[in-house]
Amino acid sequence: MIAALAFYVFAAVLVASAVMVVTSRNPVHSVLYLILAFFNAAALFLLAGAEFLAMILVIVYVGAVAVLFLFVVMMLDIDFSQLREGFQRYAPFGAVVGGILFLELLLVLGAWNFAPDAGDLRLAPVPEGVSNTEALGRLIYTDYIFLFQAAGLILLVAMIGAIVLTLRDKPAHSRRQDIGAQIARTSILSMQSPAPGQGITRESILRPLPPEPKEKPKPVAHDGHGHGGHH
Amino acid sequence: MTDFLNTPVGVLALTVAQTLALLVPVLIAVAYLTWAERKVLAAMQMRKGPNVVGPFGLLQPFADALKMLMKETIIPSGASRLLFMAAPMLTFMLAMLAWAVIPVNDGWAIADINVGVLYLFAISSLGVYGIIIAGWASNSKYAFLGALRSAAQMVSYEVSIGFVIVTVLLCVGSLNLTEVVRAQENLWFFIPLFPMFVIFFISALAETNRAPFDLPEGESELVAGFFVEYSSMSFALFFLGEYANMILMSALTTILFLGGWYPPLHMEPFTWIPGPVWFALKIALVLFFFLWVRATFPRYRYDQLMRLGWKVFLPFSLLWLVLTAGFLKITGLLPA
Numbered sequence: 074m075i076a077a078l079a080f081y082v083f084a085a086v087l088v089a090s091a092v093m094v095v096t097s098r099n100p101v102h103s104v105l106y107l108i109l110a111f112f113n114a115a116a117l118f119l120l121a122g123a124e125f126l127a128m129i130l131v132i133v134y135v136g137a138v139a140v141l142f143l144f145v146v147m148m149l150d151i152d153f154s155q156l157r158e159g160f161q162r163y164a165p166f167g168a169v170v171g172g173i174l175f176l177e178l179l180l181v182l183g184a185w186n187f188a189p190d191a192g193d194l195r196l197a198p199v200p201e202g203v204s205n206t207e208a209l210g211r212l213i214y215t216d217y218i219f220l221f222q223a224a225g226l227i228l229l230v231a232m233i234g235a236i237v238l239t240l241r242d243k244p245a246h247s248r249r250q251d252i253g254a255q256i257a258r259t260s261i262l263s264m265q266s267p268a269p270g271q272g273i274t275r276e277s278i279l280r281p282l283p284p285e286p287k288e289k290p291k292p293v294a295h296d297g298h299g300h301g302g303h304h
Numbered sequence: 305m306t307d308f309l310n311t312p313v314g315v316l317a318l319t320v321a322q323t324l325a326l327l328v329p330v331l332i333a334v335a336y337l338t339w340a341e342r343k344v345l346a347a348m349q350m351r352k353g354p355n356v357v358g359p360f361g362l363l364q365p366f367a368d369a370l371k372m373l374m375k376e377t378i379i380p381s382g383a384s385r386l387l388f389m390a391a392p393m394l395t396f397m398l399a400m401l402a403w404a405v406i407p408v409n410d411g412w413a414i415a416d417i418n419v420g421v422l423y424l425f426a427i428s429s430l431g432v433y434g435i436i437i438a439g440w441a442s443n444s445k446y447a448f449l450g451a452l453r454s455a456a457q458m459v460s461y462e463v464s465i466g467f468v469i470v471t472v473l474l475c476v477g478s479l480n481l482t483e484v485v486r487a488q489e490n491l492w493f494f495i496p497l498f499p500m501f502v503i504f505f506i507s508a509l510a511e512t513n514r515a516p517f518d519l520p521e522g523e524s525e526l527v528a529g530f531f532v533e534y535s536s537m538s539f540a541l542f543f544l545g546e547y548a549n550m551i552l553m554s555a556l557t558t559i560l561f562l563g564g565w566y567p568p569l570h571m572e573p574f575t576w577i578p579g580p581v582w583f584a585l586k587i588a589l590v591l592f593f594f595l596w597v598r599a600t601f602p603r604y605r606y607d608q609l610m611r612l613g614w615k616v617f618l619p620f621s622l623l624w625l626v627l628t629a630g631f632l633k634i635t636g637l638l639p640a
Contacts, residue, residue, distance in 0.1 A: 128422035136429030144455050147440050
């Protein structure tokens with residue numbers, strides 16, 4: 074009973090926050106609702122017994138992707154009135170696309186035939202004594218290793234593409250730090266360890282002493298000006 | 305009695321009792337960590353530190369807490385009120401939430417889940433939200449800059465923390481924290497995995513925004529960083545959250561590398577001391593290193609911080625991960 078109640082609570086919050094992602098006026102609030110939606114999806118995974126997927130969803134999407142999302146959205150300079158104008162213009166078009174997608178989903182689900190033993194498999198996706206993580210690892214790294222590697226390669230290509238697009242040569246006059254060279258310098262100074270209370274005398278400083286001023290600076294003659302205020 | 309504990313109400317009551325039994329000591333530890341930090345820093349700088357309120361200044365944390373409570377909570381006029389108040393609560397809540405899976409002794413965890421390591425990693429990666437939301441909701445330049453720095457910093461160092469954790473998990477063969485500690489019964493992991501231990505400790509400093517990586521709150525350039533606009537209890541919650549996170553990261557270091565509740569040697573005088581005490585002592589040792597580092601090193605420059613994370617720690621931990629995996633495979637030590 075408690076599991077069913079939890080499912081409906083999480084599912085309701087998930088749908089509500091997903092709606093708020095689209096409808097809230099402030100884009101930062103949208104991203105925060107998106108994070109709430111991710112969180113509830115992770116909770117649903119937990120209820121379904123997929124604890125590994127739940128944790129990965131939180132780590133990857135909430136902990137990294139959404140942070141960068143929030144990062145970018147916070148720095149956007151947005152004119153809210155212009156945004157709302159766009160909403161009015163695009164709303165019918167969006168509704169049509171959404172409606173078509175929904176219809177297609179209905180058609181697919183309506184024509185779906187389950188294998189006779191699929192229901193039992195769905196109830197116990199993981200065999201007895203094998204943890205979720207282990208089962209998933211076996212599937213990804215043993216049965217579908219090439220597909221998995223190919224997916225990784227595609228991501229790598231995307232990453233290299235992004236780097237190539239943004240990397241450009243720095244102008245020649247920009248000064249960069251060479252940490253190796255900096256550490257390899259020999260110091261002309263040395264550490265002193267004077268006894269407590271003694272302090273460092275002038276003689277113990279190895280740095281060449283500053284030259285003594287040749288003559289005392291002349292006191293500035295008082296010229297009677299600059300006293301402002303009294304006349 | 306056992307019948308009552310099996311009913312839903314009984315389970316709830318038991319969980320609440322367990323939670324209190326864990327969180328009250330943690331909060332007291334947080335209070336005394338602030339005292340210990342001031343004492344340790346003072347000793348390292350040849351000062352006395354707090355010594356007026358109570359014997360050895362031991363009541364200082366409570367005096368500070370009382371002072372914080374008496375102050376006025378100020379919400380800046382341009383701030384996003386709800387998020388402004390929610391951010392410190394979130395920070396504090398996340399710092400407390402992670403303790404649910406920490407095994408203090410063999411089998412002494414509130415929730416002994418089989419993805420415990422991932423849970424801790426997920427919670428610690430959420431810590432950045434309190435900071436980002438605080439920075440944005442304050443509607444202040446300094447706070448915002450602090451938040452941006454923090455976001456970039458925490459996301460960068462999580463990557464190397466992730467690789468370190470994976471290396472440890474390779475040697476354990478389980479994601480359960482109790483199993484991680486049990487695998488170290490004879491050999492604590494900081495000996496074979498010493499470089500990873502160092503990387504983990506330094507990344508933990510960056511993850512908790514501690515000196516020398518305290519750029520998000522660098523007072524010389526950002527006043528106080530992301531919590532400039534906070535006062536009173538909301539400020540205190542940030543403060544408590546930061547220190548609770550320090551203790552949490554120390555606990556994680558203890559579990560992953562320092563053998564959790566096990567004594568250093570399984571022989572007479574060491575085995576007299578119970579496991580939880582060893583656990584607390586090890587946490588205290590790691591915390592002392594946190595304070596020592598703060599007293600010793602100046603703050604990192606921002607580009608150097610990023611260079612260290614992405615160009616030094618990431619390649620090195622990746623290399624060490626591959627080496628560990630190869631070594632375990634060749635020698636046949638890979639846990640089933």
